[in-house]
Amino acid sequence: MNKTKYNMIAVLDTIENKLIPQSFELIAFAESFTQGDLLRTLLVVSGSSVIKLCESISENYGIDTAALEHDELYYPNPELLSELLIKITGEHKPEMVMFTHTIRNCQCASKLSVSLKASSATAVESFMRDNEGYVFQRSVFNGKFKENVRLKNPVKIVTVLPGAYTLTENRIPRNSEASVIQMKFEDARLHVPAVKHSGYKPLSLSSEADTGVKLEDADVIISAGRGIGKEENLELIRDTASIFQNSAVGGSRPVCDQRWLPFNQQVGITGKSVSPKLYMACGISGSQQHIAGMKNSQCIAAINKDPNASIFSISDYIIVEDLVSFLPVLIRKFREKYGECCEISDHPAD
Amino acid sequence: MSAGADKLYNSIDFYYKEEPLQMKILVCIKQVADTESNLRLNSSSSWIVEDNKIAYRMNRYDEYALEEALIIKDILPGTAIDVISVGPERAAAAVKKALEKGADNGIHIKCGNSALTAIETSSVIAEYAKDRGYDIIFAGVMSEDLMQSQVGPMIASFLSIPSAVSVVKTELVNNSDAISVYSELEGGMTENIEIKMPCLITVQTGINLPRYPSLSNVMRARSMEIVTVDIESLKITESYEEIVSAGYPPASSKGIVINGTMEEKAEKLLCLFHEKALI
8 A cells, every 4th residue: 555645535336336427527526625636536437347447436536446345335325435534534544535425325424424533524515715615505404495514523525416517527637656555455454344244234226117108208398396285286297397399297306205196207316317309397495405406407498386485596597476377278279289290189178 | 045946024015934023114305495385585585584474284205115024015115214404493394294104202302503414414313323223224315405315324423334315116135134125226226125124214205105194093192292402412414515605596488488378378289389399
């Protein structure tokens, strides 16, 4: 192992030894945080066999990279990963450990925070430096407000919200000598105390099978949120969708939780990420988790009766109305104006 | 052991054939301000105004956590469910609600500060829970107000028990101290994990359909005393973080607010769609 003491550790976790797409945003965050000096930053890539991946990252980005390998890291295993990271942070005593914001990385951050007495903040969107240290900004109250949190302790842990930082395309490697370290935890001696937690064992991974609607392929998505009030009002959403070509109906998490729409029609971090030509959010307040899944849509129209709904902050067209009264008017107006040239006579006017 | 092969209990369907188990379950709940109610920042922008214009209710994620415990109790009637909440005076209402839904004991850890950080909240809950022999501790995956997703795994960490997060399905395994859980990852993936009791599980919404209190349980809850514990009497880990200030998100810069009567708004919107060749 080389002798560099790293003051920043960025953890790039993998699923089945593949990086998640947002991993590289962490490098952008690290670059911003260190003001471009990544000589004392270590990228830790975790998985069961990731040394090749590390070599290519190190070569492409010119940053020291460590392969943190353990057979039981093939599937996400935040319990084991955090125990291994506790060991590594104990050696390097970094000022900062950062993760991509995912729910399992919040678990890692929490465990590290308790074990290392480290300050932590999850889902951070930006940071500020002042003479007392660092203040991190994050959303609270479902995106209605932002809070600024100071991390007071010597070791700081953050999970960085996807989409908050982007890596510039033509980044020039700063350190052509960047090295790759292999940390293999298979030796019983190195087997960390955590494996007392063989009480936690990932078994398999599955993706929900797609049936019917392909949200990703639609040009127009009309999405329903909690504001639809009752299941019957989904008809209004379907009728609205019918005025567009190649359209589909989506929903926010609460609508799917109610079983009003199947989960494969859910838009958001925990569901589908979509970028249609038009995304129409009906009665969706705009939680972070939803916005992350649709903010790249080419055009966003939002209808909400709450003038302060956070969805409006990313919308192109803002309509402050109750969708239950507004959508029938919209559909009627459409039929009056454009009705003849389109074939949408399946749904009689209300 | 082949996980799930011999199910005792499942969120949706279940069976058991051996002696019914009895479990001791703790559910962590938080009372939060309803984000749909009139939330605004105080004059010094340090936190939200807490007045009678704000409606408080049980954190939605915690309702699902509580329901998951109640389902286990429906199947294994000997199960005891304790509900715990850390918060100001008003938080007792959320504990009461949980009793009305069918929890057996309510514990309210009373504190003045309504914005405790995750490490503070988790340290006092862990302090209360240790040595009480809970088989499962349930919590919501996050709170709707602070959105940290940390209190659950921190409690587990303080208690040195394993935790599984964002769980969308649980199955008890017969004749075993293991639970097969399905943890929701981002992007529609699910991971199946076997976790041994005692353990902590944070619950994602949609795992079940939370019940309404039955009349008999509402009557039962009336005579039930909530155990109130002063936070000062428990060992609390002092916060590692400090909330410096709060603010509104930057106002929309790019959006066009469409004004007029409802009819005018509809016409304008259709016109804009037409210009963009969307209709």
